[in-house]
Structure formats: structure tokens, C-alpha cells
Amino acid sequence: MTLELNISVLWPVLAPALAAVVVLVLDVLWPRGGAVHLWLAAVGLVGGAAATWPAIAQGAGDATGAFCLPSGSCLYAASSLTGGLQLLALGSALVVLVLTWPAWSRAGRGSATSAPTVVLVALFLAATAGVTAVPAARDLGTLLVSLELATLPVVALVALERRAARYRGAVAGAVALLTTSLVSFALLALGAALWVAATGTALLSPEAAAEAAAVPERSALLLLAAVLVLAGLGFKISAVPFHAWTPLTYATAPLPVTTYLAGTSKVAALGGMIVLVQALAGTSGFALVAVAVIAALTMTLGNAMALRQVDLVHLLAWSAVAQAGWLMLPLASLSSRAVHAAGGYLAVYVVATVLAFVVVLTVARRPDGGVLLSDHRGLARHQPLTAAALGLALLTLAGLPPAIIGLVAKVVVLRPVAADGTWWLLIVATLNIALGIAVYVRWLAALIERTAGEEVLVPAPAAEAAAQTQPRGDRGATAAPSHAAYQMPVRHRVLIGALAALLLLGSIAPVGIF
């Protein structure tokens, strides 16, 4: 009984994991490390990201395995899609790291050591390692371990809010996340057990599943396993009805962690979903129908709820729910094209959502800023470029040009569904695009709205005269002086710029995403 390790394939997972270990070890050796840990984390993430290249460069359909059994099946397999997802996870994690950099480097202050920073960094790296492992998992053991690795540290990250005012809420959010994740994990474990009972193997192989489905008593068992496994994974992707934790936790966690939950974590969720649905697809229509129903429910509920939110984090939370529906949509029709579509959509979604979060965070950190919709009123005037970037992100999420990439992403995920001829799902999805547009355009309308400072009470007939006499520069200067004083941190500018550039590039030539 030998297991072929093939470590080189594992680097994307190993790099953050190793970084976590190194950070912990370093802390023991050098308790006052300060920002070094953050740098180490960054190196880990970048290294991992670099290591995804060989996998991405593979041709379609190829996969490099690790932990391969003599039978040829591997417990870990990296296809180009896997590589892409891992890159996405590591990249978004890097963004989160940059966002949270000052907060975490301050975390150590006041205590004699840099231990608080180390804890945060280690948890963060561990979670990232878990996230990168999920899409490559090909057996239940790997899946269970990596999923929990991706989830549990995040619970801690949520709870480790250091600002006193928000601590209480953060803990509550962590509890919500924790309880849901625990129950889901329990369901997942039960599902895994039944899976093994039904198929006789822990490998997530479609052949075994198909074999089990052929025998009536085992097929019932398999069905039950599928139900439980789907329920377990649904939590992670915030699919309805496993979504209840999402707004709670998003709103209470520190914003960078929320970004992590909305961005990086989704990679794990979708990765797991892909792995499972692929394995289950051969058995019966059940998985596909279930995914379709869940996707439809999720996007509808998410959009309907997002439509009412005035707190932008809540709005983004519900938008994340709605987008989860979109992510699952192509999985309702099983083909490699569908899986790739979901991956491509995930990439677009993650970039856009992270960008939106970055902007929300920037605005929230402004002296008089906040996370309410009203705080974004007139943003297009005060911070035109930031607002433009945010607008791009929102349009991407809504799927409207000029953010063409968002639209293409929607086209791509709808395509497999259309190819299957699942008309009802297509119609629901279509209506949800409109609903989604209403959600995001509401925000967008606030961005380009005039604020009170800008509007001048002019007696009606004088309006035109005023138009001609009053030079523009004056008005620009008088508008909102408090905003002018605020200087956006360079790292925010860079992040916004880079992410917006990604979306723009993708809009012009969406090469290699789908």
C-alpha cells in the first residue's frame, strides 16, 4: 500500500500552511516580531499564488494528482480550474491581508509581545490553506478536513474583533457562524458516513456513486447521503435555507474579515460544491434538481432582501447570498463547461465583491464616513475615481455593461442551463437579473445623486442665468470641504486601482476567465 505524494503539486496549499507554521515558530523564537509576521504571511500567500501556475498552465481536462493510490485515483487533484480557484483564493486573501494590515499590526501594541498579531495571522493563513485545499479535494477525508480548516479559523477571526464597541456584536456573529457551521459539519459528517455506506469508498468518484445508484437499497442510502452533503456544503456558500448566519456575521465581523468571508471563503464553498456535484451527477437527477431549486431560491431571496437594505454591509451580505445562487446555477447542469462557468463566475464575483468591500471600507474609514447607503450619497462628486471603481464593481455584480465582464459572466453561467433546456430555471434567473439590477442600481443612484451641499436653491427662472454666470471651479471648491481634507491611504488606492483594472481588462478582453 503506497501513496504517491507528489509534493510539488501541493505547494499552493502548503505555502500558506507552512507560512502559518513558520509564523508560530517565529513567535516562539522572537516574541516581538511585529510586522514581520504579516510580511511572512504575505510571502506565503504570494508563494502559494505563484505555485498555482503549473496547474493553471495545464491544458483543459488534464489534472495533476497528489496522494495518489495505486489504483490511480488521487486524493488531491489539481486541474487548471483548481489552479485558477486557488489563485483566486490566494489573491483575494492577499487583498484582505493588505486591507487589514494596519489593524493587525496594531493588534500587538499594548501587549508586550506580538502574540495577538501572530494568532490572527496564523488563523488567517490556516484558513487560507484550507480554502485552497478544498477545490482539489477528491475524497471525503480531504474534503472534510480542508472545509473545517477553512471554516473554524474564520470563526475565531470573526470573534477576535478588537474594537470594544463592536466586540459584543462580533461575538454574536461568531456564534451564529459557529453554530451553523457546527450543525452543517455534523450533517456533512453524517452524509459522508452514509456515502461510505452506500458506495463503499471514501473517494468521491462518480463511478462508485453510479455503481451504488444502480442498486435500489443503496441508491436510497446514496440519496440520503447526497441530501446531507449538499446541506452541509450549502451552509458554506450561503445558499438558502442555510444562509441565516450570513447577514448576521457579515455585519458584525471586522470589515476585512467580512471581505474574506464574502470573497475567499466562497472559493472553498464553490470548490466543495463542484467536487460533490461532479461526483453525484452520475447517479440521478436529484443533485441537479436540488442544486437548481436551491439556486433559484437563493438568488430570489437574496435579491429580495438586498433590495431593502440600507446598511451596505447588509446589502453586500444579501448580495453574496444572491450571487451564491448564481454560482450554483451552472452546477444544475453538469458538464465540464458548467463547472468552468461556475469557476469563471466565481472569479468575477470575487473580484467585484472584494472591490466593493474595499470601497465600503474606505468610505467607512473616512472621518464622517459610515456603511450606510446615505454615506455614499454624492460619492461620485467627492471621490469620482473611487465612485467610478465602485460603480464598476456594482455593475459587474448586476451584470450590466459597461462592466461587460459581469454580463459575460452571466451569459456564461446561463449557457449550460439553457443547453440543458431547464426553462423554468432560466426564467427565474432572468427575472433575478432584473431584480439584481434594481438592488445595485439603487446604490449606484445614491452614488451619482447630488448632495445637499451641491444643490443650490435657485428661484426657478434664474436657474439658467446661474448656469451661465457661475463658474464651475467655485462650486467644486465649496462642495463638502470635509471630504477634501481626507486623504485616502495609498494601499487602498492601490487595491481599488488594481481590482478595478482587473475588471476593466476583463471587460475589454475576457480572456482566460471562462
Added chain:
Amino acid sequence: MSPALPLLLAAILAGVGTYGVLARRHAVLMLIGVELMLGAAGLILVTVGQFDIGQVGGDPLASGAVLTLFVITIAAAEIVVALAVVMAMFRTRGDVDLTGEAQTVEAEVPDETSPKMGEVLG
């Protein structure tokens, strides 16, 4: 021994666990419910491994047993995190009642009833 008995036990465990999750407001009791469900999962895995249910030949990987170990390990890790969070919860709220209002942060944010809806969709 027939596999029915351990499986029956597993079913009972899962049922009790579910009941615990649903009915108990106390966080620790809820945790126990989850643990019971995990126990059920483990029991099923072990039983499957032992009785060769649903297998054509022997499983060279001993999936059942191995997975049981995995589940136990993860459960342990979970409990660590969970108890830590429950402790934090107890510290901030003075109780560990899961049915209590969670969103205390909401109070900070003025809950603007959304008048904009009408305007926006007009």
C-alpha cells in the same frame, strides 16, 4: 452480530442530536447535540468499515475507520473553537442563550426604514 444494532444506535444518536440542536437554547447543550450527531456519523463509519456494508470486496483503505478518526479529530478541534467562542459569548452577554437577540450591533446603526424604495422604483 448484525450491523442493525449499531446502525440503530447511530440513528438514535443522530435523532437525539438533532433534537438537541433544535430544542436546546443553551449553547453548550447545543454543542452536545452536535457531538451526538458526529458520534452517530462516526458510528456509522465504523460499522460500515466493520461489516463491509455495501462493498464488493474489502476496502484496502479502510475508509470507514480512517474517516472516523478524521471526524473525531475535527470534532475535537471544533469543540475547542466553539467553547472559546461560547466563553466569549458568556463574557459579553452574561448568558449563553442561543435564542437571544444576536444583532446588538444593529442598535448602533440607525435602522432607516427604507423610504428610498418608493422613490427609486417609483
Added chain:
Amino acid sequence: MTRAVDFPWPDWELPTLPLPGVPDIPIPDLPGTPAQAAVLLAGAAGILGLALSKRSSRTAAWIAIGSAGLVLLASLWQMYSLHEAGDPRISTTIGPLAFGELVVPLELSASRLSALVAAVVGLVALIVQVFARWYLWFDPRYRQFSATVSVFTAAMLLVVLSNDVLLTLIGWEVMGWCSFLLIGHLSAKDSANRAATKALLVTRLADVGFVLGLVALAAGAGTTAIDGIIGHWVTIGSDITVAPGQGAALTLAMVGVVLGVLGKSAQLPFQDWLPDAMEGPTPASALIHAATMVAAGTVVLAQLLPLLQAAAPARVLLAVLVSITIVLAALLAFAQPDIKRLLAWSTVSQVGLMLAALTVVPVGTGPDAAIMHLVSHAWFKALLFLAVGWMGVLTGGTVVRYVVSATKRYRTLRRPVGIGLLSLAGVPPLVGFVSKELVLAQAEHGVQHGAGTAGTIVLAAVGASVPLTAAYCMRAWLILDRGPRRRAVHQPGAQQGHEIIDDFFAEPEVVEEAIGIEEAESAISSSARSAVAVLGFLSVVGGLLAFTPQLELDLVINLQLLAAALLLMILAALAVWVASRGVGSRDAAARLPVSVSLATERGLGFDRLYRAVVAAPVLRLAHWVQWLDREVLDAYVRAAVPAAKLLGGALEQTHPRRPAPGLVLVLGGVVVLAVIGVVVS
């Protein structure tokens, strides 16, 4: 009725006059045909008149009158060249159009009759243009008027010369729109606007039938060329036979065409727009109601005559409605308190005569009698309208009490009005007599050659129209020619010292309001006067046309019938004269009960009928539509907002804010999934 007398009267064949030979002018090889030139010139004059005459009425007049003269020349040349070279002569326009399966050649065709009608149209248009130059001397919108008249003429020529139903339709509709503009020329007057609107809408409603009829004809034939259409639908031999299995379709199509014709020609039940249209300036009335728009129906039906003959029900429908109109309109004309409205109703009646003549044409004969009446009507009615318009200028209005003894006061009016009324009444040997006798003879001929019931009805109506026409003409004449009582005779221009408008190409000082009517009192220009004189001359001697080869009338005049008609005419005139005695204004109609004269003035309440039957229901429907659109169709859209709100609210209420209910949801979700699983498997 006249046939009751039963002793042998000799019938009288129409002789052919020994006309002097037409001089033999060599026909040069011109780049275009006269038909093209006529239509193009008139149309271009309309556009150029507006585009080139920068606020200058003089330029506008030059363009309008010059082009009208050229059009007349072209159409006369056309008559000549056809006479020499034989007809028909086909010429192209913009076509053929690439209209898919449908062949649209868009050709013009000039034949003997159409060339004649074109020449008459050209002549009347020229005269109207000349007259209008005087009549609208002070009108600041003379340019628009003359340009519209030019376009109108072009449209009529298009209809007359068309060999393509699409061209016919184009001319037809453009005429309708131009008539809207002309009638509503004095757009500051609400009554003028109302009349214009009514004219347009009534004719346009009737045009639904016309459009669909033509479309159906074209669709059957796959082409819009008229000869192609006729060739497809019927086979003309000794008798006309409809292509097998298409009788019903042809009948329906022709019924549609007939409906459109009834609308445009102001026949029952669409007749009521025409009297109101007298709100337009007199030259416009002369143009619209003499030679062009109302006669267009006759022209079109003459072009489609074989189809009308083949579609018996359509023909009967036309005959019945037209016959009723002839009598009714003549009766109404008698009771009108306004001379111009009297003329309007007489127009309705006379146009009915033309159409009636068409319904009784036996197979193998041409529509020449109808065309003759068209021509004659064009002349004497234009004469009457212009003369009455002139009179209106002098007397300040055309209502009976203004115009009493007008011809005594303004003696220059006496001759044109007299000639016109005599001709209208059909007194020999004026043109009206000739044409009306021909129509009568045609009807009688038709009855003898199998026109059936329709023929009998038509004959009766035409016969009845003879004394009735005489009656209202007599009435008008008695009023106009009453001896003066108190007022001294006006000497035109002498004591008022108004500017004499004589050089019609001079530039007037355009004043703000259209006060030309008062200002121009008695100051008619010599050109306008001579234009009227030309019409008068033609109204007298025009009857000779019937004896030229321009018309091929193989009719036999029943002298018995002729004598009876003349007798009736005299009797009617006498009766009117008797009735008028003792009335101050010598108005025979004053003997009528007030209720009757009021009813006739209102056209028997047809206006209210239109409003009650068409306008009011349509408007009510429109309000319903508006309501439905706002409250039902759009309600769904608006309801989406509260619905989204409610849904969101409901979800928000049920959305768990605590961890525990979230767990319930999770486990509930498992159940849901399981249910799906069971259902699917």
C-alpha cells in the same frame, strides 16, 4: 316616370361635328412624357413655392401661376400628342419599387379620357391660382396657400394619370391632407379648424375601405399596376367574367373602394363634411369641390370600371347610396340659408350624378358620360364658386340676407353667376345641359341594357334631380337678382377709394391679419376677372366637347325623355318663382317651416350622428384605454414595488436574527432537500 307617355318619338343619335382639322404639329422627342412633366411641375411648384419665396408673395405667385400655366400647357400637349400618336402612353415615375413579392411599377398612363381630365384639372388649377392671387392679396399666408394648391393639383394629376393603385392612393391621400390645410387655411378661426378636421377625418375613415380595397386588389394580382390588376381579376370579352372563385373577393375589394370613393366624393353616409368645408377660402372651395378632390372618386372608378362592372353588389351599393344622395343633397341645397352652402350641397348632388352614370355603364362602353359630367361640373361649379366668392367679398358674406339682389348691386357679377346657375340647372344649350342629358341618356341606356334594379333607381334619381336642381338654381337666382329696394347701387371702387389691385404680380403690403376680404372690396384684378370669364365662356360652349372625338359616346338621346326633363325643369322653376312671390328676399325657401330649414341647415343632423356614432364612442374608448393602461397594465409594474417591499418585509420579519432559528432553517432545509430527492427519484 317619364316613360308613361307612350307615342313614338324619334331617338336622336349624337352627331359628330365637322370640326376643323387639328393643325399637324410634329411631335418632338422629348426626354419625358407630358404626364411626368405635369405631375412633377405641380409638385415641384409646391415645394419651391415654399422654399424659394422668402416672405415674398410675388415670388410665390410667379412660381404658382407659372407652374400652373406650364402644367396646363403640358396637359394640352398631352391631349394633342395622344390624339396624334394614339393612347395609352405609359411613363415611369420613381419606380419600380423593390417591395418584395409585390410588383410595384409605379407607372403613369395617359389615355384619351385621363388626358382630358388632366387638362381640365390643369385649367381649373390655373384659374384658381390666378383668382387666389387677388382673393388672398392681403393674406400673410398666401405663400402657403398657393404652394398647397400646387401640391393639391399635383396630387389630383397623379390620381388622374395613375396606372398604379399605389400612385392613386398617394394622390388620394395627399389631396385629403391638402384639403385639410386649405379648408383650415384661416387657422385662427375655430370653425375653419373644425371643418378641416372633420373633412380630413371623415374622408380618412372612409379611406380605410379604399386602402384595403386597393390592397386586396393588388394582393390578388401580385402587382399594383392597374392594367395588371384588371387583367388578373376579370376577363373582358363580350361580357365581363370574373376569374373563377374570386367573385366574393373582388366584390369585397370593390365594396371597399366604393366606400372610399363615397367618402372622398361626399356621398351618403359621409356627405356631411363637404358643406362645412366651405369655411375654406373660396378659391380652395372652387378647387376642391369643382374639378379635383370630390371628382377623384369618379376618376378612380372610371379607371377600375371593368372591376366595378364585374362586382355587381358593389355597383348596386354605389348606385343606391349615390341615388339617395343625389335627391337628398338637391333637397338640402334648396333649403340652405347660405349661397355657398347651397353650392356645396349642389356639388354633393352633382358628384352623385357622375358616380351614378358610372354605375349604369353597360359592359363594353366607356365611362365617357360620367367624365363629360365631371368636366362640365368642373367648369360651371368653379365658375359659380369663384363668382360667389367674389360676391362674398363685395357683399361681406354669402348668407342670403347679405346677398339679396347682389347681381343688381354689382352688375359685373350678373353674367358669371347667371351663366353658372343656368348651366347648373341644365338649361340648353349650356354645358350643364349637355352633360346632364348624357347622364340621363346613359341611365336610360343602362336600364335598357341590363343594369337591373340599380339602373332603375339611378334613372329615377337622375330624373328627380333635374327639377330639383332647377328649383334651387331658380331660388338662388331669384334671391340674387331681386330688384334693389332701398340701397343705392354701389359703384365698384369709385367712392371707396380703395387700392385697385390690378397688377397681380405687384408686391402687396402684407398686413398682419387676413383682412384682405374687407380691403379688397370691389377691387378685383383684371386677371381674376378674366379667369372667371374663361370659365364662363367654357360653361356656355363647353357642351360642344361632347361632339368631339375626345369623348366616345355611342348613346342615343331619347327625345321623349329630353322633353320631359325640360318640361319638369320649367315647371320646377315656375313653382319656385310662384313660391317666392310675397317673400321680402324673394327666397322661396322662406316658405319652409323653421324646423325644416334649421334641420336642413344642419345637414339633417348628420354631424351629431357622426359624433354620437363615431367620435363619442371612440373618445370614450380612448378614456378607457388611458384608464386601463394606467390602472391595469401599468398597475402590475407599479404593484411590483409594493410587492417587492412586502416580500422583503415579510422575509425580513421571518429572517432569523438569532442563531437558534437559523439552525431550524438548516435542518428544515435538509427536509426540503430530502423531499426533492424523493420526488425526483
Added chain:
Amino acid sequence: MNLVEDLALPVLVLAPLVGAVWLLVADRVGESPRPGASRTLAVLAALLAAAAAGVVVWRRPEIELTWIESLGVQLDLGVDGLSAPFVLLTGLMAVVATLVPYHEPLSDARLAEPGGHEKTEPMALGEVVPAPRSLATYYACLLVVVGGSLLTFLTRDAVVFFVAFELVLVPMWVLVARHGDATTRADRDGAAMRFLLFTATGSMLMLVGILALWGATGTTDLVRWAELAGSSLDHGTQVIVAVILLIGLGIKVPVWPLHTWLPWVHATAPTAGSVLLAAVLLKMGAYGMIRLVAAPLPEGLAEVAPVLAGLAVTGILWAGLACLVEQDLKRLIAWASIGHLGFVVLAIATGTETGLQAAIFGNMAHGLISALLFVLVGSLKHQWGGADLGTARAALREVSPRLGFALVLGMAAAMGLPGLAGFWGEWGAIYASWAPGAGRTEGWFRFFALLAALGAVLAAAYAVRVLREVWAGDRRSPAIRDVRGTELGVLVVLGVGIVALGVYPVALLDLTAPAVEGIIATLGVGP
């Protein structure tokens, strides 16, 4: 010549888009450009595009690029007989829209002048009037709309078509939401939102249809689709796909009963926005119906044709009736648009060459006519301070004859007067409906032809209603200034276009005939 030919197509697409990007950037980085400068740039870009459109239609260059390789989506651009008139129209409208003067949006304070208009919301007097601002974004939005429309008409790939179709939504939304008139801001936002949601829903349904066709044919090449003519889809699927596509495109066109957004949006949109909306955006729907339904799904279209034609005719009558009682002049013109496009849709539904020719012609005619009317009414509305017909105003014929003449011309064209552009399309539609193509119930279509002809009567009725209320009459106050300068130039160009198309339709019909023949000819190929 060769260089011009090669450059024409890229210039055509890029000139408006690059201009727009430049304006957008300039508005955000540093000092915003002055309105005059923005306008000049926009007009230049539009002129460039219009010139390029001419060259492209004349020389017919083509571009083939791969856009998204994994999906097989090609950026193939080029014109054929079908798209050529649309491209030309868009080029012209680009110039018109950028030239039309910008009016400061009317807001409550100005609309509340005496005379009383239909109030939809309780009105707060003395609402703030927005301060004037840089117009760079406004012109950028106009240019993006133009660029997107051009791309829609030029592309030969369904996915690019869809993307370009969507590209115009957001700028149009911005135009309406930021620069529109309304009684209240809520009204304005409501109209803008309505536009966005309605048309987005429509285009998403269209996307569903495109995806279905893509799945069935395995390609997104529109030319290939037309060649296949539905042979790769079974009958039932064709019908379903056709229905979905028609609903989606029907929202854009709009077809009754999906039209309720249009009067709102037109009543609110700024003049240039209305011009582009009516003359270009609605055309995209009709163009889509021909490209995506009539050509690739002939059987499906034939199956649903009676329903489609019935809806179209209902729309004609409905709009005609609504116009008889509508009190807002701009809304009235919008209703008239619905009626005209009803004729277009009816013509498409007939599935004959005559019908398609009439549909294309009707589109062009409606583009010119509605542009003329909207420019005119926009000018009137801003001089009147509202577009309510109930208010007593000076008769146009008395105080501003040039505007009056333009109104007469526009209204005559709108009622389908021969000699003006509107006639050919309407007559063609009625004819085609009387003689519909294969697989259509003749009886129903003849009934529709009758109704359509009645609708033409209603058109005449509302045309004279408008003329009576606005043009004729004897009131001479309050005087308004007659149209002059640029606006006059725009009106003259459009008026000449209307007359030219009406008098000499041959050029346009000849231009489109080969393409239309191609579409109908392939119908026989399918199973």
C-alpha cells in the same frame, strides 16, 4: 481610398466610445471641461462616426477578431443590407443628439407654473433646483449610447450583439435619472428605473433565447443562424425560443402590453435622450426581431405570428386611442411611437419580403419622424415650461411659423401621409398583413390589416388634434421664440430626410432588398 476604407469600421465603433471615455475621464480627473468644449468634442465624435457610417455602408469593409476564444465569440463587424440603414440612421442621430441644445432639466419650481398639469405626486413648491454642472458626463453618455447601438447593428455575433444591446442601458439610465425633467425627483428616478428594469428584463429574456439558439446551433454567428434558418431546432423548441425572444425584444420595441415604460421615460428624458431612445434604441428591438427571430426561427415565428401581429395591432389601436386623450405632448409623441412600431412588428410578423421591407422602411421613417418631433417638442417644452396640452398657449402658426411648419410636417408624417417617410412602411405593413407569408392564417391577418388601417385613421385623428391644439388658433401670447440656429438646422435636416424618404423610397428599398430576399429565401431550405 483603401486607408479610409480600412479605417472606417474601427472609427465608426471607436470614435463615440473613445470620445465618451475621454469625456468621462476628463470629468473626473482635474478640472472638468466646460460644457462648450464637451459638446464640441461630442459633436466631432458624432460627425466622425456619421461620416464613417457613410463610408462603411458604401464600401462595406469587414473586421474579424476573436473576442472570447473559449466561447467562440467573435468580434466580427460589418454591414449588410439589413443593418446598413440602421447604421446610417444611428450615425445621423448621433449628430442630431449631440447638436440638440442641452436644456436645464425642468423641476418642480418651473413646472408649477399656472395652468395646472396632471399631478402624479403631491408637489412640494420651492424644491431645490440643481446647480448647473459640467456636461462632460452627459455627452459621454450620449456617445456611449451611440457607440453601443452602432456595435449592436454592426456585429455578426449574437453574444456581442447582446452585450452591445446592454451597453446602452446604463448611460441611458444616467441621462434620464440625472438630466430628465419631472415633477419630482422621485418621478424622475422612477422613470429612469422603469426604463432600466423593463429593458433589462427584456434583454435578459433575449439572452435566454440567444443561449437556446446557441445551444442548438453550436455557434453564435448570426450569419450562420440565418443560413441554418432553424433547421437544427425542432418545431416545439423553435416556438418556445421564438416566444421568449419576442417577449424580450418586445419590451424593447415595445409591443403592447409591454409598452408602459415608454411614455414615462419619454416624458422625463432630456431631448437628446428622447431622440436617441426613439430613433435608435427602439430600433434595436425591431432589428433584433428580424435578426434573431425572423431569420433563424422562421417556423417559430410563423407559429406565433398571429399572436404577435394581434398584439402589434392592439398596440396600434391602443396607442392611437391613448393619443386622443393624452394631455402631455411628449407622452403623446411617445404613444405615437408605440403605434408606429406596432406597424413595424405587424410587418415582421407577416414573414414576407414585402413585410420585412416595410418593417425596415418603417423603422427608418419612424426614426426620422420621432427625432424631428422630439427635437421640436423638447424645444417647445422648455419654452413653455411644460408640455401640458390643457394649458392655453400661443398658437404656433401665429407666433413661430417655423416650429409650426415642422410640427405640421412631423404630424403629417406621423399619420402616414404619402409623400412623407411614414407612408411606405405603414402601407407595406397593411399590404403584407393582407397577403401574409406561408403558414399564417389569412383570415386573422386580413382582420389585422383592417384594424391597422383603422389605426391609421386614429393616427390622423391625433395628428389633427395636436395641430388644432398647438398649431392652429388665435392666441398670440405668451410668445415663444421661433426655432433658429442649430436647432433649426437639425429640424431642416430631419425634415428633408423625411420628405426625401417619402418621395424617393427607391434608394432605401434597393439597399435592403438583397438582405431581405436572403432572409426569406432561406425559409425554403429548412425542413
